Amino acid sequence: MNTAADRTGDAAMENEHPESLGEQTLSMSAIKEPPAEEDVVEEEPAEEPVADDSDSSEDAGESGDAAADEAEEVEAEVDEAEIDEAEIDEAEGTPAVPEGEAEQELPDEAVEQLTGALAQLRQSVLDLKFGLDLPGAEEARQARAELLAQLEDYVIPRVRVSSAPALIVVAGSTGAGKSTLVNTLAEKNVSRTGVRRPTTGTPVLTCHPGDLPWFADGDLLGGLKRIEQVSRDAGPDSLVVAATEKLPQGVALLDTPDIDSVVEEHHEIAHRMLDAADIWIFVTTATRYADAPAWQLLRLARERGVRLAIVLSRVQPRSRETVMKHFVRMLTEYGLGDVDRFVVEESKVTDGRLPDSEMTDLRMWLAELSVDGERRSQAVRQTLNGVLDSFRTRVPALARHLEGHVAFRGELRTDVEAAYLGGLSRIEAAARDGSLLRGEVLARWQDFAGSGDLLRTIQLRGRAPRQMPERLMAFKAALRTGLESLIVSSATRAAEEVAARWRRRSELGATLGEGLDRPSEELVRRANRAVSAWQEHVMELIRTEGVAKRSVSKVVSFDPDALSLIFMVGLFGGSSDGVPQKLVNALLGAESLRAISVKSLSDLRARVSMLFDEEAMRYVRTLDAAGIPDESAATRLYQATYNLEVAR
Structure with missing residues (x-):
């Protein structure tokens, strides 16, 4: 079913500049642990470029084919398990949870008590004023704004409706390929890609049509104005919402502006989207993963206890093992060695998307979240509890200001x-x-x-x-x-x-x-x-x-x-x-x-x-x-x- 959001989303892409060669991130496969040896010997590149997408051996190629076959079987099972369209509860006006995916929610009394405490905290923060330019005043104003936005956009709505689909934010550095990744998973151009930087200025949320009521009319990110496509009139308080049947039900993707954007407004929007998401997919490149903005975001994810996955893009096949060994070592030293990791090798982008066959591992990861209600619910609870735990330090820090x-x-x-x-x-x-x-x-x-x-x-x-x-x-x-x-x-x-x-x-x-x-x-x-x-x-x-x-x-x-x-x-x-x-x-x-x-x-x-x-x-x-x-x-x-x- 082709919705108005689908048509307008595709129309928004017609006049965009194609991606430059430097942006053409392509072949994706799951990151494997690097060899244990201290010195990694790079192998000679194969004559055929396609061989670089495998593990540089015939056995590895066969293993990749087997993984692809297995992924196709899993996707077939997922397609059978999914419901074409989520049923809408006419009395409540919210989509019903498919059978077999019922998620355990807090008792009504506990929800009411927790919501009341959060509302009191919100009002206490709202009443704060830092009108004087004393030392630390700007930092205090920023912290206050972030707390208010997170309480209103995410925490209070998520406590009220814990069974809502998981919102997965795709964030990262400039030119890392976030929008390309989202467009490929959605199998349609829902987010802008192009040569000009920054490209994405308005956040774009895409989900299964059955989940659309949660995000088109729900309280999650309720402070943002819903629009069907990006326009010149779209302000920082706008959110593009698009639907695609190519995403599994129960998860939604949120493309954000760059975390290191030169436009301050974009930087603030990106962090607001991060504060409102259940799961983070962090996208960075082989040449920029060691930059300070990347690790500032990873540190924030660790401090908040957020469920996290990492995509490393633009990896040259010849240097893959060396890059991955160093990157994984940095993650391990940082306490993030066990996060889900994926790699995107340097390749060609067509019409703003990656070849669908290269997205098998990430699609399987999303499919598992979709069909496994308990796993999805656990990821949501982990992030929500991490945010609530962060209030123990963030609110006292605000109080000190x-x-x-x-x-x-x-x-x-x-x-x-x-x-x-x-x-x-x-x-x-x-x-x-x-x-x-x-x-x-x-x-x-x-x-x-x-x-x-x-x-x-x-x-x-x-x-x-x-x-x-x-x-x-x-x-x-x-x-x-x-x-x-x-x-x-x-x-x-x-x-x-x-x-x-x-x-x-x-x-x-x-x-x-x-x-x-x-x-x-x-x-x-x-x-x-x-x-x-x-x-x-x-x-x-x-x-x-x-x-x-x-x-x-x-x-x-x-x-x-x-x-x-x-x-x-x-x-x-x-x-x-x-x-x-x-x-x-x-x-x-x-x-x-x-x-x-x-x-x-x-x-x-x-x-x-x-x-x-x-x-x-x-x-x-x-x-x-x-x-x-x-x-x-x-x-x-x-x-x-x-x-x-x-x-x-």
Whole structure:
């Protein structure tokens, strides 16, 4: 059945440049262990080129023919065992697993618990922000992006549907022949090949038509937009999905951009595809297998515990034994000596594909994964467990980056707290040493006290109360304004100190502090409300707790509002002759006066502290906007990691 993806996939190949002679990787056979001898003697090349595809002996040629015959028999058995099209479960909308291939899945309760723990980890990572260009910030941002992509593209979907077909990524170096390999196995040109490098920019996924619903509509690589063919409009978030009946059901191939591509975007796409695959096929060449990018990828596969197979391409028949001996030795020393290995000898490519007869060993390998559900499931579990195990080091490494940002944030917050705590201390000192009662406040007090209005606020019992004298009202307004000015000036100085401290820390701190070296525009209005409320509170304390002494209360009464102002003068240390303090003490008594004084000062401190907290929140919002996480983010990250271990 020729699908739309088949037609468009073939059409995409018509205008491509043919492969150059240097790209024409061809004859493939399974890699055999090299001889044990230290020195390998190269044999003379045979007269006929076809002889180089065998083991350079007649017996080896016969053995190759026998292997081919055996492979044909295995393929015939596989064809009989396979189902032409996977049945679709109408109720669930997902392809059914063929009979005899039922794979054991986790119980629903275990899946739900593990999925919940992974979702919590994903949210914790998603909440992280590394907005500042501190040392290691770019590395942290990259690690965060990789974790998120792997959780969303692979881990969470794979846990939910462990019976989905195995996704095999074909990755490797530039010009290694990845696309040629995929096209040959698919027996159609699903992936671009050509002379220009890099060739593959958009990942291409090809699978059996029965597996198409898993990848066309499923959650695996769910963040990528599905397209039928590569186009100029295809972005880095696109994925070509094509179907071919030539691939066995239960496995899918994913062709990726080069891991060492000169295009950074291609490099990132390749690693994202690797993070979303169950099995890796690494393709490299006889001339580039020792390059650093190749071994970086192999090291990553080893660290992740990924199921891995290796294809060594472009091997000259004459140097095959020497190359293989060295390559296998390197793999063994690296702890990868037991991985499945295949070799592709230098040969001719026709229409972007290898001769199908040369793909016997790799086809058998794929067929075994297809028909053996337990083997396939084991490979999936191995990779999935390896990824989950990698979180034990990758998440703490991310948390360490996070702690550096949190520490920097803590230093900046300490500067803010110290500056505004100093401002609060200055206000308390001014309230004690009488410096508040200067200028206009002192003039208004002296006018009020010297005019006789002070005594007129004390009334004989039975006389009708009088209105508050104008001088007293003016004094009240001056006292409120003086206290407001003290608060605003202290906040202004605190803001200047914060900006200066941040500038001294770093250039980054100076940038963050721009525009924050002055108080907010709302401070004056908020300070006015706070001082007015405090004055009302003091008057209420005088009214409710300022009980006059018995000897005085029988003769005189007093106006609470006026007495509260007189009390404030004494509280702030005003008047050198001590008249306010003596008068209030005579009326209320020392014990009552002390209680009111403590409560008044405590209330004033609380109100000013609230004002300064609101001012300090400007800096917190600036740090938040800059993407600097706080300590709670690290706590949530560690907790999510612990919960994942418990769920496993």
